[in-house]
Amino acid sequence: MDDKEDRNDLVQEIVLQLWKSFERFEGNSQFSTWMYRVSLNTALTYFKKEKKKTDRYTFLDNVDKLDESDTNEKETQLDLFxxxxxxxxxxxxxxxxxxxxxxxxxxxxxxxxxxxxxARVKLNRTKEKLQNIIKTYGYEF
Structure with missing residues (x-):
């Protein structure tokens, strides 16, 4: 999450989902793997909800709000990413x-x-897709 408050909300949601689903842990995998899967699924669901909220804003609106004197190249790259x-x-x-x-x-x-x-094929295709999305923002690698 980009915002500290959003990160805290997500952490709380993950802890809540871990607590709620603990009874269903069957021990078929390592406990850490189970925790990771629950956390990942919770985060994905949270992102989906957040995307609906942020769809109102376009990328260009967000770029216009950036104060160039406070933003260096790496921050800009990370924001685009x-x-x-x-x-x-x-x-x-x-x-x-x-x-x-x-x-x-x-x-x-x-x-x-x-x-x-x-996993290998999907990851390579996703990397390419990510590069193309960033290029549509006008940023070249």
């Missing part, structure tokens, strides 16, 4: 975030319940 991520579907978002966390294809496939080959 997160705005582009908001345009991805929930599976694509999960792939990118798992990749950014340093997970390999095997770990990603296990966490998303897809084959390793499928």
């Amino acid at each position: 997160y705005k582009a991520i908001h345009e991805l579907n929930k599976v694509e978002k999960a792939l990118i975030f798992l990749f950014l966390e340093g997970q390999n294809h095997k770990e990603i496939s296990r966490n998303l319940g897809i084959s390793e080959v499928n």
